[in-house]
Amino acid sequence: MLTPDQLSIVKATVPALEAHGETITRHFYASMFAAHPELLNIFNPANQKTGKQARSLAASVLAYAANIDHPERLGGMVGRIAHKHVSLEVLPEHYPIVGEHLLGAIATVLGDAATPEILDAWAAAYGQLADIMIGVERGMYAGAAQQPGGWPGFKPFRVVKKVQESRVIASLVLAPVDGQPLPPFQPGQYLSLQVRVPGGETTQIRQYSLSDAPNGQTYRISVKRELAPEHDPFAPGGLISNHLHDDVGVGDELLVHTPAGDFALQDSDRPVVLLSGGVGITPMLSMLHALAAGNSERPVLFVHAALGRWHHAFRDQVNALAQAHPNIRKVVYYTDVTDEDLAGEHHDETGLIRLETLRPYLPAGEAEFYYCGPEGFTRAVEGILDRLHVPAERRFTETFGPSQDFAPVLTA
Known part of the structure; x- marks a missing residue:
């Protein structure tokens, strides 16, 4: 339990975290993986190389420190991180390892x-956060395993269908x-593959x-082939996405976790606007x-x-759904139009999505608003x-990869 003095110390260190947060978390990951290489089976090494994981952890720690005296404001952050931890099988025994190396990185x-x-205060603060996360995740693990059709950990699935949806996206059923x-899932959630x-x-x-929508018999995921970045053609492409595209076919088996994720369609009567860019579809x-x-x-x-x-x-698929349901409208933007891209047939608007071109389509x-895609999108x-002055409670989004910003938590 944090003492009043420790709470004050943690809040007073927020400026230092802002100034050195990413450096601290980079040291943390390097130290932890050197001492516990088995944890490389959990963390995505690509996110380590790009720094995304370090920035995500720094943002999370900052949000926690800034709101440590108002834990009720951390609900959104805790829920999103807990879903990701459960999908990765982060367990209670991992938390002391993280705490040891995080405190060591702060000291270094x-x-x-x-x-x-300061170190004692942060040890107490981390212990409090670990207790919160372990409690939330314990309930999520139990719920996933005990629901009808649920299972613990990763379970073997077989690829029963594979479809090339575009030049870079393939679906696996x-x-x-x-x-x-199979247990149902909330539209918007994800599967983890090991x-x-x-x-x-x-x-x-x-x-x-x-x-796809839940059907009780199969799950469908759609995977974008991650190519090498244009600025560095000698850098490797996405290890797992290329493996799924090139090497995995019908009849092959994959280890799958129960669905997870806090990005989900809300149960309400309001009009819905679904916006996507690229594989965010x-x-x-x-x-x-x-x-x-x-x-x-x-x-x-x-x-x-x-x-x-x-x-x-x-x-x-989208065209068929729009034609079959009068309440569904669609609008498609193409940003790199060629002579083969026919207006009115393949797309409706040219260029980036802008308010001026989007406004005529918006429902009354x-x-x-639900949206997903690359960071720029x-x-x-x-x-x-x-x-449009849309309030936060009517905005729902998903970030592919580690979340880089928990600013909504700070202003909740």
């Missing part, structure tokens, strides 16, 4: 400024090897959004299928941005929603 980076009083019925690439030294865990498609399958009368606008027709996944009333959508 801050040097003499990290007094015994997965059925449990044991033939048991994969060992032939020749690899560790297993890798990746999350992929479910791209996958959770939006799951939501669209669910809205159509439930015969909802909610007005729905499905907005998607793609480079062009060859990168536009699920075009026929206080709509809920989500920032652009946030700007549009700001101009």
Whole structure:
């Protein structure tokens, strides 16, 4: 339990965390993996190389420190992190390891400024956060395993269908090897796969959004092939995504975790606007299928941005749903239009999504906005929603990869 003095010390160290947070977390990960290489089976090494994981942890620690005297404000952060931890099988025994190396990194980076009083305060603060997370995750693990059709850990599934949806996106339809019925999921959630690439030294865990409505028999995920970055053509592409595209086919088995994720379609009567960029279409498609399958009368606008027709996944599915349901409208933006991309057939608008071109399509009333895509896309959508004066309670988003910003927690 934090003493009043320790609470004051933690809050007073927020400026230091802002100044040195990413450096501290980089030291933390390097130290932890050197001492516990087995944890490389949990963490995505690509996010370590890019610094995304370090920035995500720094943002989380900052949000926690800033709100340590108002833990009720941390609900959104705790829930999102807990879902990710459960999908990775982060267990109670991992928390002392993290605490040891996080405190060690603070001491190393801050040097003499990290007094015994500061380290003791942060040890107490971390212990309090660990207790919160372990309690939430224990309930989530139990709920996932004990629900009808649920299971603990990772379970073998077989690929029963594989479809190339675009030049860079392929869908895998997965059925449990044991033939048991599957638990439902909330449209917008994801699956975790545990994969060992032939020749690899560790297993890798990746999350992929479910791209269809629940049916009780199979799950469908849709995976984007992650190519080497244009600025560094000699850098490797996505290890697991390329493996799933090139090496995994019908009949192969994959280890799958129960669905997780706090990004989900809300149960309300408000109009719905689903906005996606690139592979961000996958959770939006799951939501669209669910809205159509439930015969909802909610007005729905499905907005998607793609480079062009060859990168536009699920075009026929979305068109069919819009034609079959009068309450569903769609608008497609192509940013790199060629002579093969026909206006009115393949796409409706040219260029980036802008308020001026989007506004005529928006439904009347206080709509809920769901959006997913690359960071630049989500920032652009946030700007549009700001101009529309859409309040936070009607905005729902998913970030692929580690969350870089918990600012909404700080202002809740």
